[in-house]
Structure formats: C-alpha cells, structure tokens
Amino acid sequence: MKPAMPQVGLMETSRSDGLVLVAEARARYTSLDWINRILGSPACPTLPPHIGTRVVRVDEQEGNASDLIVRCTFESGHTLIGKHFLPVIKAKPEMAFRGLEERGQGIDVRMNLFRQSLPDRTTARVPEAYAYDAVNRVVWMEDAGEELTPLQPVHWATCLPALGTALAAVHRREVPAAVHVSVDQPPLRSSLIEYPFRALDRYLTTGSRRARWRRFLAADASAGHALIHGDLSHKNILVAPDGPIWLLDFDRSNLANPAYDVGFFAAHLAIQAWDTGLEDVRTPISLFLASYLADARTDEGFDFCAVHYFLLTLAYRIDSLAFLCAHDPGLRDRIELHLSRWLDAPPGDLEALFRTGSPAPEETRSSH
Numbered sequence: 001m002k003p004a005m006p007q008v009g010l011m012e013t014s015r016s017d018g019l020v021l022v023a024e025a026r027a028r029y030t031s032l033d034w035i036n037r038i039l040g041s042p043a044c045p046t047l048p049p050h051i052g053t054r055v056v057r058v059d060e061q062e063g064n065a066s067d068l069i070v071r072c073t074f075e076s077g078h079t080l081i082g083k084h085f086l087p088v089i090k091a092k093p094e095m096a097f098r099g100l101e102e103r104g105q106g107i108d109v110r111m112n113l114f115r116q117s118l119p120d121r122t123t124a125r126v127p128e129a130y131a132y133d134a135v136n137r138v139v140w141m142e143d144a145g146e147e148l149t150p151l152q153p154v155h156w157a158t159c160l161p162a163l164g165t166a167l168a169a170v171h172r173r174e175v176p177a178a179v180h181v182s183v184d185q186p187p188l189r190s191s192l193i194e195y196p197f198r199a200l201d202r203y204l205t206t207g208s209r210r211a212r213w214r215r216f217l218a219a220d221a222s223a224g225h226a227l228i229h230g231d232l233s234h235k236n237i238l239v240a241p242d243g244p245i246w247l248l249d250f251d252r253s254n255l256a257n258p259a260y261d262v263g264f265f266a267a268h269l270a271i272q273a274w275d276t277g278l279e280d281v282r283t284p285i286s287l288f289l290a291s292y293l294a295d296a297r298t299d300e301g302f303d304f305c306a307v308h309y310f311l312l313t314l315a316y317r318i319d320s321l322a323f324l325c326a327h328d329p330g331l332r333d334r335i336e337l338h339l340s341r342w343l344d345a346p347p348g349d350l351e352a353l354f355r356t357g358s359p360a361p362e363e364t365r366s367s368h
Contacts, residue, residue, distance in 0.1 A: 263309025
C-alpha cells in the first residue's frame with residue numbers, strides 16, 4: 001500500500017492538472033517551519049538522540065527536477081542532510097515527471113547495505129542513512145561535509161582505482177532477503193532502462209544492429225543480480241579535501257546486472273574525458289576497470305553486457321550533455337560519431353577494456 005500523501009508540503013500548492021511548479025516546491029520544502037513540522041509529526045522515524053528534533057537553520061543544496069536537498073542544522077549543533085522525493089513535479093511546460101513517489105522506498109536500507117559493503121582499504125564512503133519518512137518522503141542522512149568537489153580529471157589517478165575496488169566489493173556481496181523486500185519500487189528495467197532504449201531507437205537503423213541488441217537483451221536477462229548504485233556518474237561522486245570519496249544519490253539503487261553500473265559509469269567517464277579534450281577515453285576507464293575486475297566476480301558475458309550498457313548510456317546522455325559537463329560545442333558531434341561507429345561492432349580494444357581492464361595495443365584497434 002502506498003503511504004498517504006502528506007497534509008503539509010507539495011499537495012497544498014498543486015495545480016488542477018496535478019503538477020507543481022519547481023519554485024513553489026522549493027519554497028515549501030526549504031521552509032524552517034515545514035521542516036520542524038514534519039520532524040515533530042508521528043510519521044517521522046526517530047533520529048539518533050544526540051541529534052535532537054528541532055532545526056534552527058535550513059540551507060538548500062543542489063537538487064534537480066525530482067528532488068530537493070537541504071542541510072539542516074539542529075539545536076544540538078549537529079547537521080543532517082534531508083533529501084525530499086517530490087511525488088509530482090514539472091520542471092518545464094513540456095516536461096512532466098509522474099509516479100516518482102516510490103523512489104524513496106527502502107532507500108535507507110539500500111544505502112546502509114552499500115555503506116557496510118565497502119572494504120576498509122578503500123577511501124570510498126556512503127553517508128549513513130538514519131531514517132526514511134515514508135509519509136513526507138524524506139530520507140535523513142549523514143552530512144558528508146561542505147567542502148566537497150564533484151569528481152574531476154585531476155582526481156582520476158587516486159579516485160578511480162579506489163572506486164573500482166569499492167564497487168567490486170559491493171557487487172560481490174550476497175544481498176540479504178530483507179533488501180529484496182525493501183526494494184518496493186518499479187522493476188529496474190522500467191525505471192532505468194526503458195527511457196535509454198527509446199533514446200537508442202534512432203541508432204538501431206540496420207538489421208545487424210538490431211540483432212546485436214537482441215543478443216545483449218538475452219545476455220542481460222540471464223545475468224546474475226547484485227545491489228547496484230544505478231546512477232553512478234561523476235556528478236554523484238564527491239571528493240573531500242582530506243581524501244574520502246563520497247558516493248551519493250541512491251534513488252535508483254536496485255537489484256540488477258552489475259554490468260549496468262560498470263557500463264554506466266564508464267560512459268560518464270568517457271563524456272567527461274571528451275569534454276576536457278582527451279580523445280583516448282580508454283585511459284580513465286582502464287584506471288577504474290583494472291581495479292574493479294581484479295576484485296569482482298563476473299558472470300560469463302559480463303564484458304559483452306558492460307560494453308552495451310556503455311553504448312546505451314552514451315545514447316541516453318547525448319541529449320543532456322549540458323547537465324553533465326561544460327559542453328564543448330563539438331562534443332555532441334564527437335559522441336555521435338563514436339557511437340554510430342561502435343554500434344556496428346565495438347572495436348577490439350573497447351571489448352578488451354571491459355574484459356580485462358587493459359585496452360588492446362593501438363595497432364590491434366578495429367578499423368570500424
């Protein structure tokens with residue numbers, strides 16, 4: 001059963017068509033009065049006693065069209081991050097988001113399992129999730145700090161191997177039955193894969209391309225599942241000045257083929273590399289993959305699935321480059337060129353990269 005809609009919050013500003021303007025949602029969800037009202041309501045789970053229950057300051061953090069994030073300073077002096085999952089919101093007249101209210105279900109369980117699965121030897125961290133308020137759709141979590149920087153090329157040498165080790169450990173872990181129960185949201189394929197595949201449609205223009213993607217779907221359907229992050233991009237990886245690497249934004253975490261995380265993250269590394277003028281994207285991807293594959297337990301066909309999730313993500317992201325990077329005016333054309341060529345048959349060095357973590361020598365690269 002879905003939780004009842006809150007008596008305070010977005011529904012008080014709903015339009016007749018059921019949509020809400022971002023500015024009104026932001027004003028409501030960043031209100032000190034509203035935050036204290038939901039913290040004092042019976043629906044709010046108990047926070048750790050040392051934190052307290054009364055907030056004296058609210059600072060809005062970066063969010064997007066389907067959530068708002070606030071840093072709350074309590075009377076005790078402690079700070080927490082509150083992430084509000086917006087049930088219905090419209091960012092632009094032509095773009096409406098619906099059915100988002102289930103994204104938070106079980107997020108605290110999945111975040112904490114991800115966090116507990118990280119090996120001691122890595123600097124990767126996940127904030128502790130203290131409570132999820134299912135009525136008001138807010139997850140309360142540890143504050144990772146203010147001086148955090150999104151993953152940049154300057155961080156690659158130290159951060160990418162650590163991220164590979166961390167992700168392999170999470171993917172290796174057997175998922176407890178309780179987490180299966182907590183994943184009370186639409187299946188991963190409908191929430192993550194359906195839209196990217198629609199983006200790919202315009203590229204599947206030949207029979208050979210469509211046949212190759214049918215083989216990928218069959219391989220993906222037979223692959224084992226693990227707890228995945230689901231949205232692992234450089235925007236959701238923040239680096240602290242003293243070394244820790246914080247993984248954030250677990251809205252899309254789910255049980256799925258771990259090749260999804262690997263291909264998705266590799267595609268974002270490629271976009272970031274191309275945006276900074278680096279043509280050979282194998283360098284940052286290999287830094288991540290070499291450490292991941294050294295520790296991961298992969299199924300047969302993992303590399304085939306990861307390559308195709310990589311291509312799928314490039315097709316999906318090509319229409320949202322401005323959100324991801326500085327957006328070199330020629331970046332879209334360069335990605336289109338690579339994508340069209342690789343869809344016919346990924347070159348040998350790309351397949352080798354996802355199979356071994358080490359790209360094939362330059363002279364063995366395919367002429368496709």
